[in-house]
Structures are given as structure tokens and as C-alpha cells.
Amino acid sequence: MPTVKLDASEISFDCAPGDSMLRSALRHGIGFPYECGVGACGTCKFELLSGAVDSLWAEATGLSERDRKKGRHLGCQAIPLETCSVKVRLDDHCRPEIIPVRRKVAFTGYRDITHDIREFTFVGGDRADFLPGQFALLTLPQVAGDRAYSMANLANDKGEWKFQVRRHPDGSATTLLFDGLAPGQEIFLDAPYGMAYLRTDSSRDIVCISGGSGIAPMLSIAQGKARDERLAEKSLHFFFGGRTPADICGEDILRDLPGYGSKLHYYAAVSDADAAHGWPGPVGLIHELVASKLKEALAAYEFYLAGPPPMIQAVQNLLVSEHKVPSSQIHFDRFF
Secondary structure: OEEEEEEOOOOEOOOOHHHHHHHHHHHHOOOOOOOOOOOOOOOEEEEEEEOOOOEEEOOOOOOOOOOOOOOEEEOOOOOEOOOEEEEEEHHHHOOOOOEEEEEEEEEEEEEEEOOOOOOOOOEEEOOOOOOOOOEEEEEEEOOOOEEEEEOOOOOOOOOOEEEEOOOOOOOOOHHHHHHHHHOOOEEEEEEEEEOOOOOOOOOOEEEEEEEHHHHHHHHHHHHHHHHHHOOOOOOEEEEEOOHHHOOOOOOHHHHHOOOEOOOOEEEEEEOOOOOOOOOOOOOOOOOHHHHHHOOHHHEEEEEEEEOOHHHHHHHHHHHHHHOOOOHHHHEEEOOO
């Protein structure tokens, strides 16, 4: 079993066969930096000082040509082949609250959420243990590389994992999920991952902002807030943006939670004015709706974001550039 030694420290850890350097570090409770976990963001870059690694995805978009020339690798894609010495700046923020575990789970069924979003349920033999807002890495048959999907439910003793996934016409993973999975079929699920989980020690009211299948972790956060006595007096404002009225979803789940209409508020907007005929709600981008509903007091909230990169960027500009919201109050995991 290869060992990884961190340069300029006494920290080392073993890597199980086939496990990436990042996942092995997290399984040992080490704060190896990361965000997406699938090679896209580049947050888990490290410099290989000695030893050899194999790459799960040699063309990973998280590495630039300059990175490659300098001998940098991605922790989420690097499989140690022998004892390695690496240079990486650890981040205590990435130290896992719950140690991730790889397990087999069985597909048990689905339900349609919108015309192109479907909720898939998998069940394993052990407890589904994660924090509201975290994600899992799924290994799907005949699909190259793992896929990151956020849980839409809460931790539970039944071993249920629920994911709300949007179909991508050219996506091999979503094609398999929507058209190729049979009830009872097993896959590997590795979880939990992610730092954009519900904070229970904040004194601020909560704002969730999402679009598309980014609604999944926000639903988990809303359910977690509603069921946590420590947050009983906090309000939660839930914003969801879609392109057309057919894309709008989520309110049915929120409506069944304690405090809906008093401590829990739902707002939705559609961005395509040409498709908004008959839509009774606001038309525009979701960050514009956030600004109009919450006015000038944005720095008084704790924010959770999930959705397409342009939406995340627009919300960040609103919060950080225009309203000076501290970055410590804004939580999201980058996906591409």
C-alpha cells in the first residue's frame, strides 16, 4: 500500500489500491484542499517531489499546460504507485466533518421533478451519513470517471441517498441514469464530500439560492434547518431560478416543512421573458430577485449557493462586490 508523505511536515498517510491521493487523505482526516473532486476546478493541485503516480484523467481541465510543465498533479485524479513525497498547502477548512466512505448502493427508483430533472434513490446497507448540502461521487457502469451529485435528502438510518439530476442530452452519465439503470442495479457511491454544508453555529438568518439541479443541496439544507432545534428561530429565504415556468420546482417539498410561510419563504423567477406567458411570478435573473426581496441588508445573512457557474458568478458579484458580504458567509462548491 503506497504511502504519501507531505513535504515540510511529519504528516503521512497510506493510499488503498485504486484510491486517489485526495480521497485517501480525507479518509485519514487530513485537510487536503479540494472543491469538485472530479478534476475540473484545480483546487487540489499538488507538486510531486518524488515517487510516481498514475492519472485517472490525463487531460483534466483543472490543470493548465503550465501546471503540467511544473510537475503539478490533481489530488483527485492521482493514484500513487509507490511511496510519494508531495508539496501541498493543507486547508483546515477541508478537514472532513464526516469521514467519506466508498460503498455499494442499489438503485431503487425515481420520480420526475420537472420535464428534465429526475430524483433518483439509491439504498445501501449502512447509514447514509452526511451533512445537509454535501455531495457524493458516483461510479456508474460504462461511464468514464466519477460524477459528483449533491444529496437532496437528509442523513438517515435507512441508507437512502436521493439525488435530483438534470438530463444533459449529450451526457453519458445522465443518459445512463435516465435510460440505462434497472431497479436493483448496484453502483459505487463515495461520500460525503463538500464544504458548502449547513452551519448550525451561525447567528444569522439563512438564504439559499439555486438554479437547475442545484436545487438538490439547497433542499437538503432547508430540510436540515427545519429539523434542527438550534436553528428553530432562524428564518430561511429560498430562491430558485429557471429559464421557463416548466423549470420551476421545489416549493412542494418546502411547503411540507415546519414554518413554511412564517420562518421559511420560497421565491422563484424565470429568466426567459418570451417563455413567461402566463407565469404569475417575477421575470428576470435570480440574483436580481434576491436583491429586490432582501433589499440592502444582505450582509446580515448566511448564504448557500448551487447552480450553473454564470449564476454563481452573478450572485457573488451582487454579494461581495455590491454589498460587501464577507466571503466567510457565502458557501458553495464549484462544479463545471
